[in-house]
Amino acid sequence: MGKLLVDRMRSNGPYISLHLRYEKDMLAFSGCTHDLSPAEANELKTIRDANDNWKVKDIDPMEQRSKGFCPLTPKEAAIFLSALGYPSNTPIYIAAGEIYGGDSHMGALQSRYPMLMRKENLASSEELEPFTNHLSQLAALDYIVSVESDVFFPTYSGNMARAVEGHRRFLGHRRTISPDRKALVRLFDKIEQGKLKEGKYLSDHVIESHRNRHNSVALGNYCSFCEILRVSSMAIIMTGGIPESEHLYHNQLVWMMENNSLQKKIREWEDRGKFNHSLSIDTTSRLCPESELIRSSKTQSNTVEATMGVSLLSTFTSLVNVPSLTISTTPTIRFPSNAVVIRCNKMDTDVPDENVLRRREVLKCFGAAVGMELLASSGSFVEMASAADLIQRRQRSEFQSSIRQTLSAAIKGKPELIPYILTLALNDAITYDKATKSGGPNGSIRLSSENSRPENNGLSAALNLIEEAKQEIDSYSKGGPISFADLIPFAGQSAVKATFLASAIRKCGGNIEKGSILYSAYGSSGQWGLFDRQFGRTDSQEPDPEGRVPQWGKATVQEMKNKFSSIGLGPRQLAVMSAFLGPDQAATEALLATDPDVTPWVQKYQRSRETVSQTDYEVDLITTLTKLCSLGQQINYEAYTYPARKIELSKLKL
Incomplete structure (x- = not known):
């Protein structure tokens, strides 16, 4: 269903996914009331006071907003996008629940960007019916559309926003807008006070203030992503690595996130809270032979400092391919090793006077080392989208x-x-x-x-x-x-x-x-x-x-198989391409069916073509x-583009 929503968004061209956190529970939790009516502000205060965990902290809405702790309003998001130069006909997908106040607050955004889409607009009620009573599944649909978007714009740095940013970075999608809410608040206030008008000055100021934000990413903004690295690294070690059958995943993080049994194991470990067995710090050299572990003298803070030079590629490649956890020390040019210092808190052990670290804490260090090296050597997670x-x-x-x-x-x-x-x-x-x-x-x-x-x-x-x-x-x-x-x-x-x-x-x-x-x-x-x-x-x-x-009309099935094998394809691909091998597909398939390796696939696709959707045949x-069509080709992703026409304001007749 998520892919279907993506396809329908793409039918309008490249699109922005706007993670608009202007929802009732979000506003009540954050204590933000800007641009709300007194009745709306009182309703949110009532909701907050009814929650024992939320009402503990006394929040000043004005101070909260001035520090950048409030999500952007729909109006502010519209002003920000306009200042960045996005035209009014830009398709925008709203990745959010019900917007608080409905049309009364969405009007400003809708008037500037009329091509606003939601899953409810893109899919029929019948298509969404299986997800209606499952909020997490509805959120998953927004997640998929956001990951596949051309530009991702979160108005607040919540867990989903962090996960989407990390996922997009691993998949190669780097266009993510990370607004500096604290700086923007001052600009928005000046606009409301009449001290600043929208136009070139505002646009230049917004673009300049956000130009270098991707060069200094705060680690705290990616704690969820680092947690994924930490726990998944731990899970791979304990389960013996990614099986060879899953090596088709070009990205190990995708495998980690999609492997249900692995996620179940992770949840079991997390619920347990700690491992029953202890592991001495010395044995971590088996996990990271490329690193130099230096045991410091016991200090009052009971910490152990470990200086590690960890290469992300060498670490993950070894964990994937070698169940014995033997890690290759082949140096890589693209991802050079970097020295970082990881401080690991020592837990009290059940064995008295034994200076050891629990397995869980050692693996926390390992995950932290991987995450730090990733931040240091693989570039920024966030890149400004123009x-x-x-x-x-x-x-x-x-x-x-x-x-x-x-x-x-x-x-x-x-x-x-x-x-x-x-x-x-x-x-x-x-x-x-x-x-x-x-x-x-x-x-x-x-x-x-x-x-x-x-x-x-x-x-x-x-x-x-x-x-x-x-x-x-x-x-x-x-x-x-x-x-x-x-x-x-x-x-x-x-x-x-x-x-x-x-x-x-x-x-x-x-x-x-x-x-x-x-x-x-x-x-x-x-x-x-x-x-x-x-x-x-x-x-x-x-x-x-x-x-x-080969001359397809004269070639034997073995010759065809040899040719497909030489370019990395097999009997399955040969069978599905039967229509390409000659003008008579039925005759070609009859010939291919004489080979035992190809026969099952020919029969599979023939059955598929008899179904209403013929999905197996079409997808394969x-x-x-x-x-x-991608073999050996270098793609110029700027081909066929041209300078956008500029409007000369001096020639406009007003």
């Missing part, structure tokens, strides 16, 4: 939409060329050679010396259609001509979508309208996200070497095509 980044993504997204429309119209006019377009896309990509890192989807198949080869026989008509589409696309492109290396995979994508749509129409008895609704509702169009991001390839000016592509095909 409006220019979002504008460039929007430009590329709009250009891709236009490309799809052009290709869809061209393919619709000549549907008989679909099998040949698929083969053209496959043959251009499968020239990749792992040994030399050459070939791949580089558009070289357009060259006559390569297109005239026997394996490409019969593909000229498909190439002509793509060339005609290119002329039309280049005529409206504002960011330069599109490369064949990008256009051929997109043509393959459009051909695949055409086959999916045709299948849905057939299942609806030939009714085009119903078939389109069926494909829109149950199709796997949302799986194309990674494929679409790989946009910005460069055309090769030389043909790829001969002999890299999209995944395989995405991998094929």
